[in-house]
Amino acid sequence: METGSLTGLDQRARDIFRRIVESYLETGDPVGSRTLSMTGVSLSPASIRNTMQDLTLAGLLGAPHTSAGRIPTHAGLRLFVDGLLEIGDIGAEERREIDARLAASSGKNGGRSFDEALNEASSLLSGLAGGASIVASPIRDAGVKHVEFVALGHDQALAVLVGDDGSVENRLMPLKAGVTPSTLTEASNFLNARLKGRPLHEARTEMRTELDAARRELNAAAARLVEDGMAAWSGGAERERSLIVRGRANLLHDRETAEDLEKVRTLFDDLEQKEQLIGLLDGVSTAQGVRIFIGAETRLFSLSGSAVIAAPYMTGRQRVLGAIGVIGPARLNYARIIPLVDYTARVLGRILDGQET
Template structure:
């Protein structure tokens, strides 16, 4: 056996040159063919070592958790941890092809209406279809949070123990929330809480105001009646989801059945299809992309949502010209995605969407 050192969480620095070369070859061959990779395949290729020497290193890589051996084959496939190590440290990412760039530009830029206005829903549907067709997986898009300014807020008593919290947005939408009324609530308490919020929320979005409200409320507690302060806190909590419904656009589910590996493991595909129906969890995953500068990659068991189906997600945020993140766009498919090709596709599509939405709000 080789003397290559390993640690519980291996990194590229723990692999010697031979191990890195063999590991890279195994992953690249697997991503290309979808088949377990054996030592004889490598010895006939770019690895100038005997099959026995290669097998020794493959065994070390397996013990390190970077490779696995399917029951039906003596070859190896990368684990999710191995794919993560490869993507983070060994993957050579290319650029978007000229034809692909031209198609993305034409299909998205062509959606601008006279005056430069863009139909957000149409653009996001087109982006999802584009990525599905170009990448071969399913294209996914999380729609923007429609967080318009607030025109008026009011608390109305509905009895001795319940109140109605009313929020009127500048675009005319009205959000009503039922709230319990604690002891000490009087008509003047409701009016005091309403006045406090109107003075601070009018013309601002909930997202803008929420971060500052808790600090303002702490400093205003001495001036506010204790019951009114509780009502303000409860009202802000009740309206936390009032920014408008989110939609999830998924195009190209049929692509997920084209892969030979998928046809051999239809149970995994069924689990993936069930995962795609988990709208709130998938939107939550894509919202996490908003914190990234560029493309995020989620591989298999790294996310609870796709731990059973063993799928990967490649996603990037799209934003306004003022750098306010609106949502995320991406591709989902088996872990055997063509990462080198799909990462720049997703990144470029997100950047084109951002240019398309420059200066506009949903």
């Protein structure tokens, strides 16, 4: 029997495997041959046990502790999700709730309401899915509209960057000796000529090269000011991105054993790894549709044995903005959560797309 493939399973093995996984996802309990024999399987308990043993040897089922029953392994869950899971659709009431709450959170303008839409989507999804939700804010890749250095005194200036999307970044900067009003103007003009219309995070590397060559054109004080200004503005850099996590308390429901609670504590630790979580969601953003990660398929969740269901949210022009997802135990209700994540991501994309125009 081939691990990770349905081709090695005959119809009897497929049916028993499917029933075991569905029962486990519903109850969380190991499934024994006697239980299966009472669910309509037209086989003797002995025949069922033999088939379960074959599935165990194939790496699709495991025996927790001393229980006589079996539960699916992570490899078994992956096989079930990829080949046997029947995904339905979300109900009309849930659609209306998602549409209404995200529309209400978006407001009429960008700015603060952009972040409110992300927060509302995260809270909404964790409540509907019954797990913890995660949303990574997008990399803001709008072009630069205007930059300016404004003196606030003899030793301090304000570095102002205005984006094409209306965003404004203000950063306080110390002024070194030798900086005059004409120096501020010279540095501002230099950057406006080279940055206008370009995303700052894309222009950084080229600007360092250009600045080295332009030092002959700029006086030393203006060159230092340009360099300090480029360092001060984030321009959507990774370090400025936020990660929204909602619904941690949902992960504590139905956790009865010490092992269950230890896995949740490990997952809580995982949820603090902002950089790795953003990296995971950025990986989702490169794909079309919903992606599912189970257990050790991601290094971040290998110890907690958790699962992630995530989807990219994008504009109507198919430009990916970011990703949103649900995290929980491997025993997630995949059939229900997959369409929830997919629909929420699509509505969120439409909402944020409207704010960009």
